[in-house]
Amino acid sequence: MPVNLTPPVAAQLLPVAGVSLGIAEANIKRPDRKDLLVMQLCDGARVAGVFTKNRFCAAPVIVAREHLAQPDGIRALLVNTGNANAGTGEQGMSDARTTCAALAGLLGCKTNQILPFSTGVIMEPLPVAKIAAGLPAAVTNMRADNWLAAAQAIMTTDIVAKAISKQVKIDGATVTITGIAKGSGMIHPNMATMLGYIATDAAIAQPLLQAMVSEAANRSFNCITVDGDTSTNDALMLIATGKAALPEVKAADSQAAKMLQAAISEVAIYLAQAIVRDGEGATKFITVCVEGGNSEDECKQIGYAIARSPLVKTAFFASDPNLGRILAAIGYAGVADLDVAALRLYLDDVLVAENGGRAASYREEDGQRVMQQSDITIRVVLGRGAANATLWTCDFSYDYVKINASYRS
């Protein structure tokens, strides 16, 4: 069950002027579930995104990148769940374009003004006919207050839909930001390792929009791992419709840009953490803080060694303070000149290790107390510099194996 993750309520999700959402049941993988989402954008809306770095990136990722590069603007995003259209070769590329063309026909725009996204099983042909047949229903039911249904329509093994809204007042104008995401397994940077869509009614210049989505991804989706597997399809898209009563934001160092960036990153961090809280089989939410490193990179390197270790993750599942496994992970993280005698390891407020071994003050019952919690912070203080990194992960349970041993059935 998701760890301390409250399902979103429709009434808390605010429409973003200029964005309409239509949902359909297209029977892509199984019947009677929402599996198709169309996000239509107003004229003049801008879109920027970051995509998976997996070399086997999916056909829709390649096509979405192409379409983003054309100058006519994006009119709609098309998302299906149930099939990833990844590892599908030339046929997959053609299938992705065919679905874009089908939606473009319904909306009266060009094929390359549609961005396609797919999530689900890899290396199976995209059921193009089912998607095309489902599109009219999605387009007919387009509504501005459809964000919860949209979040539900992109789920795969997710248990809880992920969605959040935020409003921020900038220069007297109210700006709305609403985001949705999906993801539960195959979660590891880079980059976004899931699908995420964040829309705001602010007007943001295109280069700044791209910088903002990269920054938001780096602070959120690039800081999580469930299983260390980087998906073929991940994408985080940032949409700015320009409908709010705020002049276009252009300069990265303006107060408006900073406030917007902070709010957008906050939405992205909420969604990224929600993905970990709903990680496949998760029973614990674990924050890994690595402090006092020579660089952010080495902090992340150590953090990920801990966050990815099956031995650490199974110990947390068992609430067993077998914390030497964390030391082992720090040791093999690959930081060649690390002085293990200089670092300190904390579990929440409990000092576990220092001087290369167990802290004299450490008592098993203190470790046990923290391990019983559902939200736990592992803190490693390296004592060799001023850089920090914070990552989020979950534990490793029987249910992770169960979910992934039966994913296709």
Added chain:
Amino acid sequence: MPVNLTPPVAAQLLPVAGVSLGIAEANIKRPDRKDLLVMQLCDGARVAGVFTKNRFCAAPVIVAREHLAQPDGIRALLVNTGNANAGTGEQGMSDARTTCAALAGLLGCKTNQILPFSTGVIMEPLPVAKIAAGLPAAVTNMRADNWLAAAQAIMTTDIVAKAISKQVKIDGATVTITGIAKGSGMIHPNMATMLGYIATDAAIAQPLLQAMVSEAANRSFNCITVDGDTSTNDALMLIATGKAALPEVKAADSQAAKMLQAAISEVAIYLAQAIVRDGEGATKFITVCVEGGNSEDECKQIGYAIARSPLVKTAFFASDPNLGRILAAIGYAGVADLDVAALRLYLDDVLVAENGGRAASYREEDGQRVMQQSDITIRVVLGRGAANATLWTCDFSYDYVKINASYRS
């Protein structure tokens, strides 16, 4: 249960002249089990080894490295299971030296002529008194034909003891090689990620001995992974007693050296594969061959991405040919200029993917047939160079989680 791994039989394990083995029950972690091993070496025996690269390497690893560097020769190896003496700081160093001193007193040699090794739980104090109390019994019961009991005495979560003997005729003289190893979880290079001891009665010059143990480790223990966790305590030791009727082998390019290296590597590969076959919770033994790469490094990089992926490993556990997960792992392995359209993926003899997607000839029932086997080969043909790498791993089952969620209890 171990995958196609026959337990060794005492009669098949050949004594190595110059090596005596004593075993005791020292109650280190629990009563009524062999948990202490002393390997006494004849005068003039030479020892070389490779050790874990984990920065949090255990106290016995540090002490063994120190003792190996002194010129007086090694007279005995002391191995305990049940406690790793890792993450134990200065106390751990002193504890390791104390156990060496205790054994040196019994054998009448210097403390630094003993090599200590420990395996078991991390970050708990070594029960020095129990080990010291157990040593006299081990020394009293020293025998040359004790290899099976020795293999059993170093087990932790291993189900089956790992041991093998081999004889090879070189220049008319019969040379014997016998090796034992332990390891089941926390298995990932570098380096040896377990304890392994290989002894031969050949006489081998010290620099060549070191080269031979490194080469054997690179072809065996550095090619396996169970869970991607690199242990703090791993060591592979090669002992040459010089009791065989063969002149000292000195030149690496001599025929004798090549024959010896081949036989030693063969023993090491058997032991390394045995560790994977007995991997925690393993139900499948998986060989990953990556061929046609630009370098062995990039082949290993791709091989390990596959071999470490929890999604790939759970699919094998389920016998589910969800083989797109292998493509995803290849894609995120980090080979930046990889052309995914140029590679081919095989499962045993079945061509699964080519041209960036599922092969036209692939049929689900063929994949299903191979997935049902207990020994499976994943073959990736990159088509960009002449380098190859072969790795061995196992699947990921409920029992892995079970074993590691309850390891200390």
